[in-house]
Amino acid sequence: MKRTRAILFTFILSGMLLAACGGKESATAGHHHGAASERYETTASVSEMPKFLSSYTDNTQATYATVGELEDIIKEIKCYCGCMDEETGYHDSLHRCFIAENKDGEVKWTDHGAQCGICLTELQDAKRLHDEGKSVDEIKQFIDNKYKGTES
Numbered sequence: 001m002k003r004t005r006a007i008l009f010t011f012i013l014s015g016m017l018l019a020a021c022g023g024k025e026s027a028t029a030g031h032h033h034g035a036a037s038e039r040y041e042t043t044a045s046v047s048e049m050p051k052f053l054s055s056y057t058d059n060t061q062a063t064y065a066t067v068g069e070l071e072d073i074i075k076e077i078k079c080y081c082g083c084m085d086e087e088t089g090y091h092d093s094l095h096r097c098f099i100a101e102n103k104d105g106e107v108k109w110t111d112h113g114a115q116c117g118i119c120l121t122e123l124q125d126a127k128r129l130h131d132e133g134k135s136v137d138e139i140k141q142f143i144d145n146k147y148k149g150t151e152s
């Protein structure tokens with residue numbers, strides 16, 4: 001009887017430890033990537049926010065409002081939420097998490113970034129570092145060092 005309890009206890013403890021080790025995947029659990037999972041809206045400029053943001057928090061709306069200021073920087077930053085597709089170029093940078101296309105001044109926004117805490121936090125970090133006077137290379141290095149372990 002004691003041996004059965006010991007074995008049962010070992011299996012339960014092992015299961016708990018294995019579940020805890022999988023924690024990094026939970027950052028993107030339920031988070032789907034690709035055109036079918038995104039909403040799009042075109043506005044006249046990068047300074048005009050899409051209406052779909054009204055269903056998100058003030059924090060998300062404020063974060064999106066920084067995209068225009070940081071556009072050149074976030075085109076250089078890798079996104080670590082798992083959306084990057086370097087083969088097809090579909091998602092090629094953090095910029096693509098917020099703007100699907102910027103053509104002739106019109107901006108096709110995507111809500112991918114609004115659905116993803118990693119994308120939002122990366123953008124917030126880029127904004128903070130930019131405001132501190134960091135270079136693009138310094139911002140990229142910070143983002144890479146902080147997020148590279150969160151990829152799914």
